[in-house]
Amino acid sequence: MNADYMDNSAAKPKSLSLNKCSLLNPPLKKGDIGGFAFGASGKSPLTPLYKRGENYLRTSSKNNNELPSQGRGSATSAAICGNLRPNLEEWKGIWVFAEQEEGCLSEVSLELLGAARFLAEKRKAEVGAVLLGHRVHSLAGPLLAYGADRVFLADDPLLEKYLTLPYTRVIADLITRKQPEIFLLPATSIGSDLAPRVAARVNTGLSAHCSSLDINDRGELMQVVPAFGGKVMATILCQKHRPQMATVRPGVFRKGQPQKEKGNVEKIPVEIKPEDLRQKVIEIHRGKRPAQSIEEAEAVVAGGAGIGGQEDWNWVEQLARVLHGAVGGTRPPLDEGWITEDQMIGQSGKTIRPKLYIGIGISGVIQHLVGIQDAKVIIAINNDPKAALFQSADLGVVADFRKIVPLLIEELEKKG
Amino acid sequence: MNIIVCLKPAPDPKRWDSIQLDPITKALQREGIPSVLGPLDKRALEEGLRVREKHGGKVVAMAMAPPSAKDNLVEALAMGADEAYLLSDRAFAGSDTWSTSLVLSKAVIKFGTFDLIFCGSYSVDGSTGHVGAQLGEFLGIPNVSQVVAVESIVGGMLRSRSIVESGYRILETPLPCLITVGREINTPRFTSLFGVIEAESKPLITWAAGDLEILPGEVGFNGSPTQTGDVFLPEMKRKAQMLAGEPEEMVPEIIRKIRQALG
Numbered sequence: 001m002n003a004d005y006m007d008n009s010a011a012k013p014k015s016l017s018l019n020k021c022s023l024l025n026p027p028l029k030k031g032d033i034g035g036f037a038f039g040a041s042g043k044s045p046l047t048p049l050y051k052r053g054e055n056y057l058r059t060s061s062k063n064n065n066e067l068p069s070q071g072r073g074s075a076t077s078a079a080i081c082g083n084l085r086p087n088l089e090e091w092k093g094i095w096v097f098a099e100q101e102e103g104c105l106s107e108v109s110l111e112l113l114g115a116a117r118f119l120a121e122k123r124k125a126e127v128g129a130v131l132l133g134h135r136v137h138s139l140a141g142p143l144l145a146y147g148a149d150r151v152f153l154a155d156d157p158l159l160e161k162y163l164t165l166p167y168t169r170v171i172a173d174l175i176t177r178k179q180p181e182i183f184l185l186p187a188t189s190i191g192s193d194l195a196p197r198v199a200a201r202v203n204t205g206l207s208a209h210c211s212s213l214d215i216n217d218r219g220e221l222m223q224v225v226p227a228f229g230g231k232v233m234a235t236i237l238c239q240k241h242r243p244q245m246a247t248v249r250p251g252v253f254r255k256g257q258p259q260k261e262k263g264n265v266e267k268i269p270v271e272i273k274p275e276d277l278r279q280k281v282i283e284i285h286r287g288k289r290p291a292q293s294i295e296e297a298e299a300v301v302a303g304g305a306g307i308g309g310q311e312d313w314n315w316v317e318q319l320a321r322v323l324h325g326a327v328g329g330t331r332p333p334l335d336e337g338w339i340t341e342d343q344m345i346g347q348s349g350k351t352i353r354p355k356l357y358i359g360i361g362i363s364g365v366i367q368h369l370v371g372i373q374d375a376k377v378i379i380a381i382n383n384d385p386k387a388a389l390f391q392s393a394d395l396g397v398v399a400d401f402r403k404i405v406p407l408l409i410e411e412l413e414k415k416g
Numbered sequence: 417m418n419i420i421v422c423l424k425p426a427p428d429p430k431r432w433d434s435i436q437l438d439p440i441t442k443a444l445q446r447e448g449i450p451s452v453l454g455p456l457d458k459r460a461l462e463e464g465l466r467v468r469e470k471h472g473g474k475v476v477a478m479a480m481a482p483p484s485a486k487d488n489l490v491e492a493l494a495m496g497a498d499e500a501y502l503l504s505d506r507a508f509a510g511s512d513t514w515s516t517s518l519v520l521s522k523a524v525i526k527f528g529t530f531d532l533i534f535c536g537s538y539s540v541d542g543s544t545g546h547v548g549a550q551l552g553e554f555l556g557i558p559n560v561s562q563v564v565a566v567e568s569i570v571g572g573m574l575r576s577r578s579i580v581e582s583g584y585r586i587l588e589t590p591l592p593c594l595i596t597v598g599r600e601i602n603t604p605r606f607t608s609l610f611g612v613i614e615a616e617s618k619p620l621i622t623w624a625a626g627d628l629e630i631l632p633g634e635v636g637f638n639g640s641p642t643q644t645g646d647v648f649l650p651e652m653k654r655k656a657q658m659l660a661g662e663p664e665e666m667v668p669e670i671i672r673k674i675r676q677a678l679g
Contacts, residue, residue: 164549165558167485189580193561196513196546201555205514205641208544222645225540229433232444235645241638253517279558279589282575286583299678323674335599342582348543356677366432366652373652377677380656393675402668411671 088219090179091242096118097171097185098131098151098193100141101162105139107295108186110255112248113147117256119215120149124275128152128180132167134160137265144261151263152178156270158277161284162190164197165276172201174268180243182221184213187247195247205238206245211252211351211370221246229369230347251295251351287340292326294343299325299356300375302345304368305332306361306401313338315405316360322412328352330368345360346371360401364389383406417473418530421464422520422551423492425451426541437649444647447522451481453488456536458495458604460597464534465496465605471569474498476527480508480519486620491617494607500618501527505625510637513542517550519635522628524555532574533594537562546595558593564600564645 001386023072071313086329094116099106109129116127129148133155140151154170175183175198183198185191187209199206207223211233214222221244223236223352238244294300307313313333320327329339330346345352357375361382362368381391383400390396397404427435427449436445453461464475477492479485480503489500503523511519524530533552538545552559558619565577569591578585579598622635625632633639659666 014514069560136627163558168553187579189562190494193549193559196544196549197553197559199546200514200517200550203514203641205512206544206546207642208542208546225544228427228435229429229540229543231432231435231649232437232647233650237643237645238641239643241641274649279560283584283590284580284583321676340582341579348538355679356674358674370650373650377673378654379673385660390656390658392652392654393656394654395670396658397666397670398658399663399666400662404666407663407667408670408674411667412674 088242091181093126093128093180095128095130095180095183098129099132099186099190100136100139106251110146111253112184112385114256115213115253117147132159140265142261145258147256149263151265152268153265154268154270161281163279164193165196166272168197169272169276170270171198175202183243183245185247187249199245204241206219207236208247210246210248229367231366249351284305294326294328294350294352297326298354299323300328300352300354301325301358302328303333303360304362318409319405322409330362359389362389363387371384417471419464419467419475420530420533421461421477421582422535423453423457423477424481424523424539425479425481425488426454426539427454429540442647451485454540459601460534460536461492462602462604463597478523480516489620490615493618494611500620502622504622507625507632511635512640512642513544513546515635515640517547517554520551521554531591535596536597537598548594552594558589560589561596562598563595564598606620
């Protein structure tokens with residue numbers, strides 16, 4: 001969604017008429033293969049018009065007249081012409097990108113399988129999990145247990161560590177061949193890099209950071225996304241392109257209960273081109289993960305700019321400790337280095353839904369509020385009675401936290 | 417070295433409180449909110465300037481935005497960019513990230529040769545974080561996301577450090593490539609008075625759809641694969657029970673609430 005132009009969105013017809021579209025479409029030029037045309041040609045609708053990889057731009061020392069403008073321009077025209085003969089019914093199945101690193105599945109992949117299961121029941125479709133890596137066959141089991149009917153497995157040494165281009169190649173080829181209706185990816189560092197690249201390659205729409213997903217009887221995925229830091233929510237549709245792609249942050253959906261595994265594993269071919277391999281991983285460094293992730297904690301104590309200093313930050317941590325909870329924060333504590341990126345709550349951080357959230361010295365900007373709105377109970381402690389967080393709290397405490405928090409810790413320790 | 421920096425002028429976050437939704441037309445009303453360059457845009461530009469200072473060359477700022485965003489490009493010129501391009505046309509209105517990336521890619525191709533493109537990892541308003549990777553794809557060049565340090569550029573290879581969950585990743589990527597920058601990459605410089613004066617004589621060129629050989633319907637509302645349906649302002653208010661007074665009096669009430677919540 002381009003928020004810049006969102007104010008025009010109401011003027012736009014919700015479902016675009018094909019006739020109107022055809023008037024705007026340029027006729028196919030000679031040389032356009034029309035590979036994007038849906039259906040009638042009998043070809044895959046997503047055959048690229050120019051060979052990928054041959055269009056790497058040259059550096060400035062080389063000839064600058066050989067830029068790939070021609071191929072690019074015609075690709076787009078054809079993509080639009082493709083809308084004239086939509087054959088969306090041929091696209092079936094709800095897919096999830098099963099993210100793994102070093103043989104560990106990310107939790108959010110399982111959460112997405114839960115969401116995919118929900119959509120698949122409505123759509124009477126299969127759930128597919130797309131698993132890439134090297135020697136990761138054993139991860140198919142958990143994927144089947146958490147809701148996949150089929151695991152598409154690409155196992156290759158070249159896929160051991162995530163790199164944008166090889167992963168894009170394998171997944172885009174698979175999408176072209178199998179034609180899934182919906183493809184969900186986690187909004188992690190890997191998923192957020194991969195999803196837009198894949199969507200651009202297969203010429204389809206993508207929405208980011210969905211807070212809810214549903215499907216209507218036309219098979220349209222209704223993707224509710226935030227804009228303006230969560231102040232505005234909008235439903236995004238991708239009516240004429242397939243697959244309908246969306247990313248979802250960790251913690252937004254809940255994973256289901258593991259079931260007895262059924263379904264199967266389908267090995268998929270890996271055809272990576274040499275030009276996909278020019279980028280190299282030199283080093284991956286993993287710091288210590290926090291003892292308890294804030295998405296899973298029943299209690300989260302979060303601090304904001306009002307904390308003031310490292311010494312006072314200890315009160316936030318101590319309160320979390322006596323509550324057996326996790327520590328989180330807003331942007332300023334991250335900038336100060338009191339918390340890590342993993343602990344930042346809000347629109348550009350984590351979405352949490354604990355039983356109890358205690359916000360200390362947090363003003364309550366909208367970007368933070370969207371990350372905590374699903375908490376069962378919200379307690380706000382701030383000496384500024386005008387702090388916006390009070391408006392979104394169940395219990396508001398107007399006081400200096402330095403006087404309150406030590407007493408709370410003492411009391412909670414006393415009674416265990 | 418030719419360095420292109422893509423910027424996204426967006427409504428000033430400090431003024432988002434005044435964004436309203438027309439209850440009847442459901443159109444967002446944000447008249448009078450000026451557009452600004454976001455923190456990541458400025459960092460992308462700063463990094464471009466630093467690479468130029470080290471390796472020589474030219475920094476080109478580009479933005480697809482309404483005509484009013486000229487001011488934001490003047491700011492980029494004042495910060496140190498050598499030239500700026502505003503991609504502006506009614507036909508671009510309603511572009512989603514796919515369509516925006518396509519417009520940018522056509523402008524980059526029209527501009528000519530380049531070695532590096534910098535973008536912010538995500539914009540302040542839409543915050544999808546899609547455009548960097550999609551622009552890379554449309555140009556057929558590799559992209560690197562969430563870069564917090566450009567460690568070296570040697571022999572046509574760029575070594576970068578990206579943040580990932582609980583750590584970082586160091587990659588080597590051949591030029592030309594596209595880098596999206598994260599918050600930690602640098603602290604953008606302030607604009608000097610001299611820079612502001614100098615900006616007046618630097619080229620600021622506007623390209624419309626026709627200049628980029630973009631056909632009507634290819635981008636914007638009709639060319640975008642995604643459409644925006646219902647728009648709403650979420651209700652996040654709760655009715656707080658407010659406590660004030662002596663800490664000793666308040667603590668038992670807070671403890672009661674905590675125990676109740678954790679059941």
